[in-house]
Amino acid sequence: xxxxxxxxxxxxxxxxxxxxxxxxxxxxxxxxxxxxxxxxxxxxxxxxxxxxxxxxxxxxxxxxxxxxxxxxxxxxxxxxxxxxxxxxxxxxxxxxxxxxxxxxxxxxxxxxxxxxxxxxxxxxxxxxxxxxxxxxxxxxxxxxxxxxxxxxxxxxxxxxxxxxxxxxxxxxxxxxxxxxxxxxxxxxxxxxxxxxxxxxxxxxxxxxxxxxx
Numbered sequence: 674x675x676x677x678x679x680x681x682x683x684x685x686x687x688x689x690x691x692x693x694x695x696x697x698x699x700x701x702x703x704x705x706x707x708x709x710x711x712x713x714x715x716x717x718x719x720x721x722x723x724x725x726x727x728x729x730x731x732x733x734x735x736x737x738x739x740x741x742x743x744x745x746x747x748x749x750x751x752x753x754x755x756x757x758x759x760x761x762x763x764x765x766x767x768x769x770x771x772x773x774x775x776x777x778x779x780x781x782x783x784x785x786x787x788x789x790x791x792x793x794x795x796x797x798x799x800x801x802x803x804x805x806x807x808x809x810x811x812x813x814x815x816x817x818x819x820x821x822x823x824x825x826x827x828x829x830x831x832x833x834x835x836x837x838x839x840x841x842x843x844x845x846x847x848x849x850x851x852x853x854x855x856x857x858x859x860x861x862x863x864x865x866x867x868x869x870x871x872x873x874x875x876x877x878x879x880x881x882x883x884x885x886x
Contacts, residue, residue, distance in 0.1 A: 716744075722837045724845060726866040727780070729794055731772030733832045734764060740832065765798040771833065774808060779864030780845070785817050789867050796833075796849065801826045803849065803856055821849075822857045839863065 722729040735741055741764070742750045772794040780787040792810040796803055802824050809816040831852035838846055843863045849856040 718832075720834065722835045722847070724837050724839050726776065726778040726863065727837070727845065728775045729772050729835060729837070730775075731794065731833070731835055732767075733834070734767055734771055735832055761801075765801075765827075768803075768833070769795040769797055769807070771796055772835070777866050781862040781864070782817060782819050782859070787817060788812070798827065803827065806847075806858065819858050819861075822859065825854055825856060828852055828854050 717735075718733045720731055720733050722731070735744065770793055774792045774794040775790075776787065776792075777789050779789060787808060790810060790812060792808050792813070795807045795809070797805050797807055797818075803821055804824070805818045805820040807816045807818050828851045831854070834850040836848045836850060840846055840860065844860040845863050846860050847858045849858075
């Protein structure tokens with residue numbers, strides 16, 4: 674529901690922009706604008722960060738209105754350019770639910786523990802600067818916030834990439850990359866992979882293969 678609201682908000686930005694200082698392309702009504710935005714979101718490339726026992730799937734969200742124009746096509750350029758700040762803020766809000774984190778290992782940050790499960794992974798931006806990531810889920814007592822080590826503004830011509838690696842067997846390092854610009858998080862402690870979850874995954878996979886057969 675929240676993601677749909679954000680999608681509608683982005684559509685409203687373009688509709689308002691078009692009404693203020695540009696015209697919706699001939700033959701397209703607001704309903705067509707909303708449909709165009711829906712397709713734009715669906716078409717964003719998906720990517721995956723995966724290490725042993727931890728998997729993060731996310732959308733490669735553009736970092737600037739220039740990239741939005743490039744992906745939407747020139748016929749929408751005038752509407753987007755009419756309200757670049759509003760569009761940029763909407764892009765940043767989309768980052769708050771940019772991915773899904775699945776872990777079969779307990780993850781610890783300071784005194785906060787993230788049990789094995791599935792969670793929403795978000796990046797929170799203030800005034801163009803990523804401040805922290807948020808991990809939330811129905812089984813958590815409040816979201817877990819992890820601040821970035823450094824504060825760097827998002828570049829204007831790159832899309833989001835997330836990288837991860839395990840160091841010293843039980844330390845997970847996550848890095849956000851916008852081209853050459855890197856945003857690093859403090860290392861997270863990893864617990865043992867839960868055997869029961871592994872067996873469950875194998876059983877579900879076997880069931881799927883039988884159904885395909």
